[in-house]
Amino acid sequence: MKNAFNLLFLFLGFSLMAQQNTITDFVVLTPKIQQLQPILLTAQEVESKGDFQVILYGKEVTQLTDPKVRKFIKWAQKVGVKLSVCNMSLEKLKIDPASIPKEIGIVDNAFLSAFQLQKKGYKILSL
């Protein structure tokens, strides 16, 4: 009798937990390298169990070859944030993709990726 009760509550408990545990994924689109600091702080605070991506585009992507960016790369890895850069920006600025640190992913078109992630349900912040 008691066992049946326990089983019933356990089952209901699990089904409720399954409904409440929704995972949120985030993407931030930014042309400013210096914004990586507040973005990474945000990622740390959010403590999302989901995905957290940052897509960089525009003129400032030239700075990604600068050793100063390493601290952001390490920090992003530590907090599980995926960094990507727009290949159209690299092409326009004549930057060799091979010169971009290998930890930074390369996407064909930042705007396209941002929309594709939104279609998958990501919450977006475009800065």
Add this chain to the structure above:
Amino acid sequence: MKTIFSSLVLSLFFIAGSAQQSIKQSKAANQETIFNYGVLTKNVQQLKPILLAAEALAKEDGKAFGNFEIIVCGKNIGDLTDLKSMEPFMKEAERLGASIIACGFSLKKFKVTGELPKGVKKVDNGILYNLQLQKKGYLSLEL
């Protein structure tokens, strides 16, 4: 004992039923989903990558590709009146069924009086229009 078992069976039945219902609903929603897109930009030169994104999305979405609206605002809005450099963008937008929209507030503020390319629509306030699109469920980018 019998009551407990029957309530257990009943609750299992209800949970399974509601799960099935939600799966059915999400399937139905997927079948009818139309993706609409809105981009707010301050830089006319960004029309190229934006239109390339529109092209890729149109291909990817197929019949589910809805509206693609590009709103131009800000101090460089006068670049829209450079009819020659706008020509390829207008052609591409027309081919894809994308709209290019000028912010009336910016045109007035930056005293742009030149002719806009044929096909460019005008709205009173680009920022408001973008928010209204979001209210309608448009996926959005503000550049």
